[in-house]
Amino acid sequence: MEQKTRAGHTGTGPGAITPDGCAVELYARLPAGQEPDIVAAAVPAGARILELGSGAGRVTHALVERGFTVTAVDESPEMLERVRGARTICSPIEDLELSETFDVVMLASFLVHTADAGLRQRLLRTCARHVAPGGCVLIQREGEDFHTNVPRERVDPAGFTVRILAVEAVGDGVNEVHAEYVFPDATWTQTFRSRPLTRGQFEEALAQAGLEVDKYLTPDGIWVRAVPAAVPADREGGVEKDAGER
The missing domain is CATH 2.20.25 (N-terminal domain of TfIIb)
Structure with a gap:
């Protein structure tokens, strides 16, 4: 089965294929790996997590088992049908507008490396507007040799x-x-x-969305914890004070 639904994104194999080329049955089979342990070590126990791009629940299920309350977001209804134990929302990440915030917002699966720089900003702004005060955003980056150590x-x-x-x-x-x-x-x-991103390019993209790196969580820099950027005192309230007020 082959379905071409987005420029440059295709997939083949048994079962439904999502617009970005992901096979639903494949992602339902893939194990969670180390991701749940990395998340659990980086955030408070029992945190409310907004998982952007949850897929079939590969990481969702492991987080729920660890006691987190997860809201899983994906644009594929076929993927979300496989998710158990979490609230699900079917929506493109970049269009998500919930009237609530979360202790943790997750943007995994290398989504920050989307080829479209404008889409990247919309994804990161979704993260920024849904993270609660004092909360954090967990982002998964590609490894340094992702594009060069091939095949x-x-x-x-x-x-x-x-x-x-x-x-x-x-x-x-x-x-x-x-x-x-x-x-x-x-x-x-x-x-x-x-689109490969250096650390500098990645951090600049965060800054444009009102976020900043709090900590690189893994030695390879693949997992990152970001937080809302601090607002300089002279810009609080959205108005910069003039020289006479300083």
């Missing part, structure tokens, strides 16, 4: 193989990534577009 493969202990087959430049600093997931009974492929 590569990883055999998961669960019994499947993940391969990054190729990375091809398509212009304007954007790459097209070709991935393959091989299980004993099925194979899925996914092609998606990604």
